[in-house]
Amino acid sequence: MAFPERFSNLPDYAFPRLRKLLDAHAPGGETISMTIGEPRHPMPDFVAPILAANIDGFAVYPANDGTPELLDAIAGWIKRRFGAELGSDQLMVLNGTREGLYNACIALSPESKNGKKPVVLMPNPFYQVYAVAALTVGAEPCYVPATAATGFLPDYAALPADVLDRVTVAYICSPANPQGAVASRAYWTQLLALAEKHDFVIFADECYSEIWRSAPPVGVLDVAQAVGANPERVFSFHSLSKRSNLPGLRSGFVAGGRKGIAEMRKLRSFAGAPLPLPVQKVSEACWRDDAHVAASLALYQDKFAAADAIFSGLQGFECPEGGFFLWLPVTDGEEAALKLWRETGVRVLPGAYLSRDANGENPGKAYLRVALVAPKEEMQRGLIQLRDCLYG
Missing domain, CATH: 3.90.1150.10 (Aspartate Aminotransferase, domain 1)
Structure with a gap:
């Protein structure tokens, strides 16, 4: 075989x-x-009671994109945390960020770009799903060093123009796994400009955003709205695994442009696995609570x-x-x-x-x-x- x-x-x-x-x-x-x-x-002490109170939700098929209440809770958290205003059609609930980071590449990376094989950028070292996603869509993974010399974040702008012109997706993790480097407002602004110049999409893996040393990390959605970036240029991925100490819940979300989210939702309707309703109820409570x-x-x-x-x-x-x-x-x-x-x-x-x-x-x-x-x-x-x- x-x-x-x-x-x-x-x-x-x-x-x-x-x-x-x-x-x-x-x-x-x-x-x-x-x-x-x-x-x-x-984990939060309210998880078990909410799960128990909604146990009958396992008997029905769950909402594909997330319940209205959960999407509202996520939008509220994004507004409180990053100051960005998003509608429910700019959000989709995920089975953790790994699922989203993988399937978003399938939904949004085209089969070719400018008549050539597409390139997917990722920092090196990196969360390994980035590379598997690139290979799945037939793209060339481009491993860009994220070393002490570059502040442990990748310098995508240093790549040759002919490579950047083939890029469809650029992955970036902030705070970085494994180095812990945090992208500044200037870094996000420059990356958004690079994405506009070379026509690619940013996948911002921000699942560690609520664990920080001296100041809350800047979020890419905040920067994108502040500089007036095309909303379809950037998609941000978050999870309750690290934020709420619930790695086994497998619950997160992706936020970004309406057209891109619509494509992800369509793909999920054919080949995805929505979160069970009891999990969505727990997730709703988690995103509403900051204590x-x-x-x-x-x-x-x-x-x-x-x-x-x-x-x-x-x-x-x-x-x-x-x-x-x-x-x-x-x-x-x-x-x-x-x-x-x-x-x-x-x-x-x-x-x-x-x-x-x-x-x-x-x-x-x-x-x-x-x-x-x-x-x-x-x-x-x-x-x-x-x-x-x-x-x-």
Whole structure:
């Protein structure tokens, strides 16, 4: 039996690769897992009662695009958080951002551009669904370095004009996964101008927007409305996984231009899976409530301060401006992760597993990604052991 060639060169996903690297070796101590970005703060206390009260909703087919009440709650949050005014026809509810980031590319990236094979831009390192989406639509993935030299965000404007003229979609994550870099208002403004000049669409993955260090990240929808950008140029993706500590709820949304959202809704009506109604009711309550988000943010900011204290004076260490990962410099990420596991039992992810080789280099090779999701005391133990093992 033959399989599609377009996926034949995909590496193993990050976590199966990590198991191959580590699991043949005994841990050097009590296991502390700091690999996966799975929030472990308390979920909102109203989730269970709302789910129970709406349990009969599992007996009916759910609204494809989201209930009017849920869309209203999302629009209200966008207005409170970013100051942007959106109608319900500019929104679609998602089964988490990964589903949306994938299917939006199928809905909006054309089969060719200017008679040539299209290009989909993405930062390198990156959330791996971006590349799979590009391959699915027959586009050429373009891995653009997001390194210390570029402020850990991709410099798309530095690409050759002939490449930019083939671009259909540009993915950008802010706060960035894994580096935690936050796109400024100037960065968004320049990217919107570049998209207009070269006629492509921006997919802004902003699922970490509510986890920040010193100031709330600027949102692309706010900037787009402020500069009068074409609404069809940008689509923003958000999730309750990180914001509300509900990764298992699989609930998010995409917001953007009416025409693009209509195309996504049409595709979903044929091939998508709407959120069950009880999940939509819980999601509605989450987007209307900001108190639980502030409580979770305070816990993360306390963790940032603890990480600062532990790594104080370490050359190359920078606590992130957003998100909940540390992006730690090492000589070789795989060697460091294996050494750390064998000597301490602390489990972290090599940065190369989040990147691709491009022009002979892998920009994640000399880094480790460390998730700050465990309870503070456990996290501190893990970071201290990591520091002493790798930097002592």
